[in-house]
Amino acid sequence: xxDFAPHRLLAASEVPAWDVETDVAIVGFGxxxxxxxxxxxxxxxxxxxxxxxxxxxGASALSGGEMYIGGGGGTDAQRAAGFADTTEALEGYLxxxxxxxxxxxxxxxxxxxxxxxxxWLKDQGVPYKGSxxxxxxxxxxxxxxxxxxxxxxxxxxxxxxxxxxxGHTIQWMGWGGGRKLIDIxxxxxxxxxxxVHTDARTxxxxxxxxxxxxxxxxxxxxxxxxxxxxxxxxxxxxxxMNAEMVRRYAPGAxxxxxxxxxxxxxxxxxxxxxxxxxxxxxxxxxxxxxWIMPESLVKGIFVNERGQRFINExxxxxxxxxxxxxxxxxxxxxxxxxxxxxxxxxxxRIEIAAVGDSWAEVERELGLPEATxxxxxxxxxxxxxxxxxxxxxxxxxxxKVLDRGPFAALELNFKTSFFSFFTLGGLNTLPTGxxxxxxxxxxxxxxxxxxxxxxxxRWGYGYSSGMSLAxxxxxxxxxxxxxxxxxxxSIVR
Amino acid sequence: xxDFAPHRLLAASEVPAWDVETDVAIVGFGxxxxxxxxxxxxxxxxxxxxxxxxxxxGASALSGGEMYIGGGGGTDAQRAAGFADTTEALEGYLxxxxxxxxxxxxxxxxxxxxxxxxxWLKDQGVPYKGSxxxxxxxxxxxxxxxxxxxxxxxxxxxxxxxxxxxGHTIQWMGWGGGRKLIDIxxxxxxxxxxxVHTDARTxxxxxxxxxxxxxxxxxxxxxxxxxxxxxxxxxxxxxxMNAEMVRRYAPGAxxxxxxxxxxxxxxxxxxxxxxxxxxxxxxxxxxxxxWIMPESLVKGIFVNERGQRFINExxxxxxxxxxxxxxxxxxxxxxxxxxxxxxxxxxxRIEIAAVGDSWAEVERELGLPEATxxxxxxxxxxxxxxxxxxxxxxxxxxxKVLDRGPFAALELNFKTSFFSFFTLGGLNTLPTGxxxxxxxxxxxxxxxxxxxxxxxxRWGYGYSSGMSLAxxxxxxxxxxxxxxxxxxxSIVR
Numbered sequence: 008x009x010d011f012a013p014h015r016l017l018a019a020s021e022v023p024a025w026d027v028e029t030d031v032a033i034v035g036f037g038x039x040x041x042x043x044x045x046x047x048x049x050x051x052x053x054x055x056x057x058x059x060x061x062x063x064x065g066a067s068a069l070s071g072g073e074m075y076i077g078g079g080g081g082t083d084a085q086r087a088a089g090f091a092d093t094t095e096a097l098e099g100y101l102x103x104x105x106x107x108x109x110x111x112x113x114x115x116x117x118x119x120x121x122x123x124x125x126x127w128l129k130d131q132g133v134p135y136k137g138s139x140x141x142x143x144x145x146x147x148x149x150x151x152x153x154x155x156x157x158x159x160x161x162x163x164x165x166x167x168x169x170x171x172x173x174g175h176t177i178q179w180m181g182w183g184g185g186r187k188l189i190d191i192x193x194x195x196x197x198x199x200x201x202x203v204h205t206d207a208r209t210x211x212x213x214x215x216x217x218x219x220x221x222x223x224x225x226x227x228x229x230x231x232x233x234x235x236x237x238x239x240x241x242x243x244x245x246x247x248m249n250a251e252m253v254r255r256y257a258p259g260a261x262x263x264x265x266x267x268x269x270x271x272x273x274x275x276x277x278x279x280x281x282x283x284x285x286x287x288x289x290x291x292x293x294x295x296x297x298w299i300m301p302e303s304l305v306k307g308i309f310v311n312e313r314g315q316r317f318i319n320e321x322x323x324x325x326x327x328x329x330x331x332x333x334x335x336x337x338x339x340x341x342x343x344x345x346x347x348x349x350x351x352x353x354x355x356r357i358e359i360a361a362v363g364d365s366w367a368e369v370e371r372e373l374g375l376p377e378a379t380x381x382x383x384x385x386x387x388x389x390x391x392x393x394x395x396x397x398x399x400x401x402x403x404x405x406x407k408v409l410d411r412g413p414f415a416a417l418e419l420n421f422k423t424s425f426f427s428f429f430t431l432g433g434l435n436t437l438p439t440g441x442x443x444x445x446x447x448x449x450x451x452x453x454x455x456x457x458x459x460x461x462x463x464x465r466w467g468y469g470y471s472s473g474m475s476l477a478x479x480x481x482x483x484x485x486x487x488x489x490x491x492x493x494x495x496x497s498i499v500r
Numbered sequence: 501x502x503d504f505a506p507h508r509l510l511a512a513s514e515v516p517a518w519d520v521e522t523d524v525a526i527v528g529f530g531x532x533x534x535x536x537x538x539x540x541x542x543x544x545x546x547x548x549x550x551x552x553x554x555x556x557x558g559a560s561a562l563s564g565g566e567m568y569i570g571g572g573g574g575t576d577a578q579r580a581a582g583f584a585d586t587t588e589a590l591e592g593y594l595x596x597x598x599x600x601x602x603x604x605x606x607x608x609x610x611x612x613x614x615x616x617x618x619x620w621l622k623d624q625g626v627p628y629k630g631s632x633x634x635x636x637x638x639x640x641x642x643x644x645x646x647x648x649x650x651x652x653x654x655x656x657x658x659x660x661x662x663x664x665x666x667g668h669t670i671q672w673m674g675w676g677g678g679r680k681l682i683d684i685x686x687x688x689x690x691x692x693x694x695x696v697h698t699d700a701r702t703x704x705x706x707x708x709x710x711x712x713x714x715x716x717x718x719x720x721x722x723x724x725x726x727x728x729x730x731x732x733x734x735x736x737x738x739x740x741m742n743a744e745m746v747r748r749y750a751p752g753a754x755x756x757x758x759x760x761x762x763x764x765x766x767x768x769x770x771x772x773x774x775x776x777x778x779x780x781x782x783x784x785x786x787x788x789x790x791w792i793m794p795e796s797l798v799k800g801i802f803v804n805e806r807g808q809r810f811i812n813e814x815x816x817x818x819x820x821x822x823x824x825x826x827x828x829x830x831x832x833x834x835x836x837x838x839x840x841x842x843x844x845x846x847x848x849r850i851e852i853a854a855v856g857d858s859w860a861e862v863e864r865e866l867g868l869p870e871a872t873x874x875x876x877x878x879x880x881x882x883x884x885x886x887x888x889x890x891x892x893x894x895x896x897x898x899x900k901v902l903d904r905g906p907f908a909a910l911e912l913n914f915k916t917s918f919f920s921f922f923t924l925g926g927l928n929t930l931p932t933g934x935x936x937x938x939x940x941x942x943x944x945x946x947x948x949x950x951x952x953x954x955x956x957x958r959w960g961y962g963y964s965s966g967m968s969l970a971x972x973x974x975x976x977x978x979x980x981x982x983x984x985x986x987x988x989x990s991i992v993r
Contacts, residue, residue, distance in 0.1 A: 014937055108748060255601060255778075255781075255928075256780065258600035280773075280938065285748075287749065288783075289783075314891075315806075315808045316806070376883065377879075377882075378879045386872060390869065398872060399806070444507055445770050445773065445774070446505055
């Protein structure tokens with residue numbers, strides 16, 4: 008009996024017979040797989056898609072259906088809201104957001120083609136209302152389109168790239184439009200004649216003389232040998248739901264409590280590595296605790312257990328949350344006065360840790376040393392009264408003197424509050440979706456997209472809402488197109 | 501012409517003929533390779549060692565020749581100094597020092613056998629004077645043995661593991677005893693009849709049916725095909741000198757300026773991955789700027805560009821330095837008063853950034869916002885006067901009220917000061933040195949030790965002097981012993 012495992016590349020010589028022959032095999036039916044399938048099928052390839060669960064969706068269907076889009080003078084929604092977004096600004100922001108090893112080739116291509124991609128989504132039938140919601144929002148509460156979904160207007164990003172809101176949400180009443188987004192794309196996939204297999208878990212890749220030539224898929228308990236003459240596209244998602252991989256590759260994420268995924272077990276990353284692909288920035292992860300609801304809380308300031316501030320609180324909530332996890336101790340406190348206090352949403356599991364009529368009283372109630380938290384607030388307040396924050400550079404519109412008692416410290420506890428996370432590391436790919444080996448050369452016949460790859464989002468401090476769907480959909484398309492037009496190679500035994 | 505590259509496993513079928521046949525092939529002649537060779541040869545194996553440079557040494561020869569040793573009631577040096585070190589305390593410290601994914605199997609074995617390993621080193625001819633130097637020391641200035649080489653006595657380590665000094669330095673006048681250590685081991689290697697090739701760069705591993713069966717080595721410009729019937733041991737060091745790998749796998753280290761290595765280009769890690777080995781914690785690195793000389797400076801306090809403290813300064817200098825690199829901005833300041841001021845060693849490239857008759861004046865001179873640095877010192881001083889530091893828990897013996905002006909801020913600048921670094925991530929191995937694949941199964945015929953692996957030291961915040969030499973020497977021995985006694989397999993073509 009052949010021993011199948013994602014980390015083992017099966018040799019073509021071990022394949023008893025090919026059960027299925029296709030041009031392009033796609034593994035995973037989230038947004039990356041769906042978009043890859045559409046492009047590959049439209050390019051004329053015979054496409055077969057395998058999904059391990061019983062239906063389409065993956066982590067994409069759990070999302071808000073929001074995409075990071077802009078540049079080129081602005082989308083309809085951006086222009087209507089008065090933002091003539093530039094490609095240069097989009098590129099500049101994405102480069103900063105990508106961190107110390109941002110991928111300039113992917114960033115440049117995406118920035119240049121972002122508007123076209125938006126049009127493509129519309130062409131698939133994805134509706135956008137076109138309306139703009141100002142302020143700090145996690146997802147539109149109704150069916151609006153455009154929101155500020157990153158740190159564009161915050162220091163230091165705003166100094167480098169002209170700010171614009173770029174989160175574009177599918178028209179859908181309430182949170183969770185990701186499901187509708189996937190449904191629309193699935194309709195397209197099926198209309199194009201893609202052969203979709205669900206409950207079909209891909210066990211491993213098949214390789215032959217340095218080229219990936221197929222996959223083995225388990226269907227109805229039996230291995231199905233699938234030859235893919237033009238290539239295999241891995242669109243399997245990240246590894247946040249594989250506890251062992253998280254401990255091994257992204258132990259920093261162990262501080263976050265809630266993996267956001269559907270079947271994000273890292274199998275595609277392991278399969279890609281087994282074929283010689285390189286996996287990079289595996290330690291990076293997105294995390295957030297939804298602390299910005301109600302929005303007035305953004306006017307509070309965060310301190311750690313030493314009573315120290317650690318970031319400008321007007322950054323994207325995920326950037327703030329990621330920085331929280333770097334703080335010493337097990338919790339951080341959001342300090343608010345009576346004017347801005349509001350009960351955080353239940354989902355966040357943020358509790359009131361202390362209240363007092365003075366900041367010194369709050370400090371004492373939290374058990375912090377004297378003149379730590381209170382001194383931090385005093386200094387902050389003095390500058391806020393002057394309308395600036397020379398220490399962490401919070402923008403004036405979010406500055407407020409915290410002097411209207413009673414005062415409260417809201418506790419965000421790494422163990423008990425809701426810190427969602429997913430992984431950002433994965434296979435290193437070209438903008439075309441070709442998986443690269445450790446020397447930077449493509450692994451013939453192998454493509455990947457979405458969170459199985461290390462894409463536009465690859466730095467936890469730079470993540471912005473909509474980046475992962477944008478990356479998965481756009482580079483999924485690129486992979487589908489490239490694989491479909493690849494010159495297939497015959498399998499030499 | 502065959503295309504050799506470390507990231508490509510050569511198939512045995514591509515080997516025209518074996519030029520050399522050996523039992524165990526060892527790649528790299530630093531301390532891990534030397535110790536592996538001694539054990540393998542003593543176990544009766546025919547051992548061939550390939551070193552890419554012109555002689556033995558590697559990064560080990562650049563070191564102080566200090567090893568992290570203890571437990572079991574204490575070494576002779578520890579007992580003479582009054583420290584009855586326990587195995588439990590050594591194990592507890594190493595587990596904390598290993599960070600969130602410490603390797604309990606390696607830690608347990610090393611803690612249990614540390615004293616025997618010390619004896620083994622002596623048996624090879626390594627001399628130890630047996631004397632103890634108290635205080636904060638980077639390396640003994642003369643030929644003494646025992647120093648505090650980690651954060652044992654500092655919070656939070658001291659709360660979990662009973663402190664003891666464990667840095668054991670070879671008897672050698674002055675810094676740099678690592679060269680002598682290697683020379684002694686090389687003498688043993690050669691006396692045991694190990695076939696040593698220098699100027700012999702290993703190009704790739706050779707694999708056959710899932711087993712590593714040999715290496716290809718370039719000697720005199722020609723490829724030499726070496727069959728290793730019992731196994732190959734990679735002892736090639738880390739990747740701090742491979743700028744591309746650092747950017748890709750450990751971008752955090754880009755903030756440190758000075759790679760400490762000899763030929764640490766990551767080739768062994770790439771070769772191991774090509775054979776199916778897993779590389780883990782690749783983002784972790786050791787860094788230090790030698791800021792604790794003169795020792796009186798440890799009584800100062802560090803603040804970042806926001807004027808905030810960030811650690812108890814009595815931790816190991818490397819832990820403090822690693823935490824520096826996490827701070828916002830490009831520099832941190834060591835605040836000292838006239839009583840403890842001393843000119844830092846030239847090597848460190850630490851400059852005086854500001855002086856003043858009050859901390860407020862220093863704050864102003866640095867251009868920091870009012871009541872940031874000065875408030876930090878004021879709060880620190882008030883508690884220091886009471887003999888404690890409730891904020892960052894610096895131990896009382898290093899606490900000093902910083903009130904004897906004039907005052908100074910010494911600047912440690914990430915771009916211009918001397919921040920040495922080397923990488924801590926590498927191949928995942930069993931305590932026996934067997935390289936593990938991504939599913940946790942050994943790659944047949946492949947072993948590794950030293951910084952080509954992820955060993956005892958695997959977390960930049962936990963590194964302590966002597967950990968890497970201890971890890972490389974001890975687990976090098978384990979790998980040599982295991983490979984020598986492996987059941988070799990014949991090569992089936």
